Amino acid sequence: MYEQLSAFILSKISVTDAQLGVILSHFKPLQAGRNQLLLTEGEVARNIFFVAGGCIRIYFIDENGQEATRYLAFENNFACGLMSFIAQQTSHEFIQAVLPSQLLSISRNDFYYLLDTIPSWEKFYRSYLENAYVINTSRLMSFITQSAGERYRRLLDESPHIVQRLPNKLVASYLNISQETLSRLKSKR
Numbered sequence: 001m002y003e004q005l006s007a008f009i010l011s012k013i014s015v016t017d018a019q020l021g022v023i024l025s026h027f028k029p030l031q032a033g034r035n036q037l038l039l040t041e042g043e044v045a046r047n048i049f050f051v052a053g054g055c056i057r058i059y060f061i062d063e064n065g066q067e068a069t070r071y072l073a074f075e076n077n078f079a080c081g082l083m084s085f086i087a088q089q090t091s092h093e094f095i096q097a098v099l100p101s102q103l104l105s106i107s108r109n110d111f112y113y114l115l116d117t118i119p120s121w122e123k124f125y126r127s128y129l130e131n132a133y134v135i136n137t138s139r140l141m142s143f144i145t146q147s148a149g150e151r152y153r154r155l156l157d158e159s160p161h162i163v164q165r166l167p168n169k170l171v172a173s174y175l176n177i178s179q180e181t182l183s184r185l186k187s188k189r
Contacts, residue, residue, distance in 0.1 A: 032097035054101025
């Protein structure tokens with residue numbers, strides 16, 4: 001797991017071996033079972049998770065009581081309830097392992113300690129925030145400007161592993177469509 005995290009970090013920033021050792025020492029291994037909640041609505045997000053294996057999702061419950069998946073993190077990706085993590089206010093989101101997952105977790109205190117002590121960690125954080133912004137804005141635009149069919153085709157083109165590895169219920173939630181609509185779209189392909 002630590003080798004994966006090292007490779008990911010080194011793909012974003014340059015650090016010395018000593019600095020990398022300090023960074024890695026703040027990440028703690030965590031095994032999450034299928035459907036295990038890592039953050040619930042009303043809690044304050046105190047950790048960022050690196051997915052070494054499996055998948056975690058970030059979702060909320062809409063006004064109709066339906067789950068709406070905002071983000072899916074598979075191997076070699078980070079996930080966090082960023083609004084709650086940054087503002088230290090209660091979360092409106094849940095974080096759940098949807099598959100048995102091998103994670104590395106870093107606490108907010110340790111994350112901010114690294115920001116204070118390793119200058120290039122700020123560049124890493126900026127890269128993470130910029131990526132999160134681009135992903136969230138792109139998803140929001142797709143909900144406004146694309147039909148369900150266009151969103152599904154885009155998902156197949158850009159992230160086919162989501163459709164291949166997750167149940168239809170989660171794929172539909174991620175696309176913001178009903179399971180019935182997803183079934184119709186799948187039958188047309």
